[in-house]
Amino acid sequence: MRIGMILDKTFPPDPRVENEAISLIKNGHEVFLFCLKYENELKNENIQGIQVKRYKSNKLIYKLSALVYTFPFYTQIMAQKIRDFCITNKIEVIHIHDIQIAGAAFKVNKKLNLKVVLDLHENRPEIMKFYPHLKSFFGKLLISLKKWKQKEEIFIKKATTLIVVTQESKNEIVNRVGKDSKDIVVVPNTVHKNYYKKAILKQGIIDKYKDNFVLLYIGDTGLRRGLQTVIKSVSVLKETIKNLKLVIVGSNTSDIILKKQVKILNIQNFVDFEGWQNENLLPSYIVASSICISPLHRNLHHDTTYANKLSQYMSVGKPLLVSNATAQANLIEKAKSGLIHREQDSEDFTMKVLQLYTDEKLRDNLGSNGNQFIANDFCWEKTSEKLIDLYANFNL
Structure with missing residues (x-):
C-alpha cells in the first residue's frame, strides 16, 4: 500500500512519525512523507526507507499556520503542495499527523476520495489554551480556540480512522464527538x-x-x-x-x-x-x-x-x-x-x-x-x- 503521511513541519526529527513509518515499511508498505523545508534541505531523501518529499515553505507561511482556522491562506497554500504530493506519488491512503494541516489534506481529498487516517498526537485545542501568545490581546482576537475545537471535531468525523495516544483520549472523543469506537485505534508513544x-x-x-x-x-x-x-x-x-x-x-x-x-x-x-x-x-x-x-x-x-x-x-x-x-x-x-x-x-x-x-x-x-x-x-x-x-x- 502506498501511504502518504502529511506533516506540517521539517523532518527529521519526529520520533512518532519515524516509528510509525518504519513499522509500516517493515510490514510491506511504501511510506511517502510530505513535510516542509525552510533552507537547503534535500527535496527528496530516503531515510530508513521513508521516502521523504520536502516542499518549500517560509517564515510568512509558518506564521500563517497559527491563523489556519481564522483565515484560509495557509490551507490554500498547503493544499496545492499536498495535491502535487498525492498525485505525483500515487498515494492510496492519506495519513495526517495532527490537525493544523488537516484542513488542507481534507480539501485535497474532496477530489481524490482516498481513505484518511487522522493521527492526533495531542489534544491541540486544549493545549493551545496554555500558549503564552494566545493569552495576549491580539492572540485572543485573531485565534479562536472555539473554532479550532469545531474544526477538530469536523476532521474526526470525516476521517476513515482516528489514531490517538491513550485509551483515555479515545473515551473522551467517543463521548464528545460520537465517533464509533471501532474507528479509533490507540497507538501510544513508547520506546523500542x-x-x-x-x-x-x-x-x-x-x-x-x-x-x-x-x-x-x-x-x-x-x-x-x-x-x-x-x-x-x-x-x-x-x-x-x-x-x-x-x-x-x-x-x-x-x-x-x-x-x-x-x-x-x-x-x-x-x-x-x-x-x-x-x-x-x-x-x-x-x-x-x-x-x-x-x-x-x-x-x-x-x-x-x-x-x-x-x-x-x-x-x-x-x-x-x-x-x-x-x-x-x-x-x-x-x-x-x-x-x-x-x-x-x-x-x-x-x-x-x-x-x-x-x-x-x-x-x-x-x-x-x-x-x-x-x-x-x-x-x-x-x-x-x-x-x-x-x-x-x-x-x-
Whole structure:
C-alpha cells in the first residue's frame, strides 16, 4: 500500500512519525512523507526507507499556520503542495499527523476520495489554551480556540480512522464527538527495546550524581508541568534527605520563574538545571536517578495523554512518582511501577518521596515492575501492532 503521511513541519526529527513509518515499511508498505523545508534541505531523501518529499515553505507561511482556522491562506497554500504530493506519488491512503494541516489534506481529498487516517498526537485545542501568545490581546482576537475545537471535531468525523495516544483520549472523543469506537485505534508513544537494551551510558553523568538521592525530571519545564510543586517540596525534603538533588533535564521560557523560586527558598545547592540534553544522554540521567517524576497539573489535555518520558523511566527500571493526571496515573497503576501524588500538592509529594526514600525494597520492586511492563506489554514492538493491523485490514 502506498501511504502518504502529511506533516506540517521539517523532518527529521519526529520520533512518532519515524516509528510509525518504519513499522509500516517493515510490514510491506511504501511510506511517502510530505513535510516542509525552510533552507537547503534535500527535496527528496530516503531515510530508513521513508521516502521523504520536502516542499518549500517560509517564515510568512509558518506564521500563517497559527491563523489556519481564522483565515484560509495557509490551507490554500498547503493544499496545492499536498495535491502535487498525492498525485505525483500515487498515494492510496492519506495519513495526517495532527490537525493544523488537516484542513488542507481534507480539501485535497474532496477530489481524490482516498481513505484518511487522522493521527492526533495531542489534544491541540486544549493545549493551545496554555500558549503564552494566545493569552495576549491580539492572540485572543485573531485565534479562536472555539473554532479550532469545531474544526477538530469536523476532521474526526470525516476521517476513515482516528489514531490517538491513550485509551483515555479515545473515551473522551467517543463521548464528545460520537465517533464509533471501532474507528479509533490507540497507538501510544513508547520506546523500542533497544532504548534500554543497547543504551550507551555516559559514566561522567552517573559519577556526577553517585552520592546523591536524585529526583529526576525530563522534558519541557513549562509551569503546567508541575515543577513549582516539586521545588517547594525540595525545601522541606532537604532537611531529611541530606544528599537530595533535583535534576531537571529540559527547559522552557518560564524557567526564570522556577530559578527565582529556587533562589527565594535558598535551595540552589539542591537543584540542577541541566537544560536540554542530547537524546542519547537521557538513559544515563535515568540510571543516575533514584526516583523519576512527572508532576503534571490536571487539565483535559494532561488527563488524556502522557509523555514518552514515562516509558523511558520505566524501561530503565526506575520507580516513578507521578501526579494524579488521569492517563499517567492509570498507566502507572496498571504497571505497578510507582506512586501517585495529588497534583499541585507539595505536602503529598513530600510524603510520597519520603515513603520511597525510606523503603529501598519498594523502590526496587516498583522499578522492576516497570521494566517488565515495558518489555512484555508496552514497548514499541508491542504497541505498534494495532497500527500494523489497521493497515493490514484496509480495503482499497
